[in-house]
Amino acid sequence: MRPTTVLIALAFLAHAPYALAETAKAALRGTSLQPGLQGEVTLTDTESGLLIQGSLSGAPAGLHGFHIHEFGLCDDNGNAAGSHFNPKGTTHGNVIADGQEKAHAGDLGNLTVREDGTATWLYTLPGLSLAKGPNPIAGRAVIVHEKPDDFGQPTGNAGGRIGCGAILVSGR
Numbered sequence: 001m002r003p004t005t006v007l008i009a010l011a012f013l014a015h016a017p018y019a020l021a022e023t024a025k026a027a028l029r030g031t032s033l034q035p036g037l038q039g040e041v042t043l044t045d046t047e048s049g050l051l052i053q054g055s056l057s058g059a060p061a062g063l064h065g066f067h068i069h070e071f072g073l074c075d076d077n078g079n080a081a082g083s084h085f086n087p088k089g090t091t092h093g094n095v096i097a098d099g100q101e102k103a104h105a106g107d108l109g110n111l112t113v114r115e116d117g118t119a120t121w122l123y124t125l126p127g128l129s130l131a132k133g134p135n136p137i138a139g140r141a142v143i144v145h146e147k148p149d150d151f152g153q154p155t156g157n158a159g160g161r162i163g164c165g166a167i168l169v170s171g172r
Contacts, residue, residue, distance in 0.1 A: 026165030034162035065149030065158030068106030078161030
């Protein structure tokens with residue numbers, strides 16, 4: 001490959017929307033309610049919003065509430081993570097379906113865990129970012145709950161916290 005071709009390719013990659021995107025990871029670990037749970041969540045800033053993708057294993061089959069919580073602490077069975085991340089002071093809901101005007105920014109709905117105890121997910125949330133803008137989530141935590149989120153008030157009735165992971169920025 002000629003040097004000019006390499007320079008053009010590098011210039012293109014530097015301006016691609018995901019090429020230099022900041023990323024963060026959260027290593028999910030089970031609490032005493034589900035000690036075998038483990039997984040990873042990768043969060044990436046994109047032009048369309050925050051891309052959230054992940055996988056887990058060792059969880060009971062069925063629906064489980066999945067939220068971003070205020071603090072990046074997983075002590076005390078995940079209770080140290082505080083409440084759902086709610087910078088606009090809205091009521092509880094499903095931010096993926098309803099947006100941040102009708103739900104907490106951290107109300108990510110439910111994960112569907114298969115019979116083998118695994119789950120995967122991938123979605124983009126407009127209006128959230130890792131460190132920029134009004135709703136940064138770096139340094140907070142992701143929580144997997146023991147029950148489905150029924151979107152009731154004030155927090156969705158999803159029960160105890162079976163998995164927790166602090167959101168740590170890993171670079172570009």
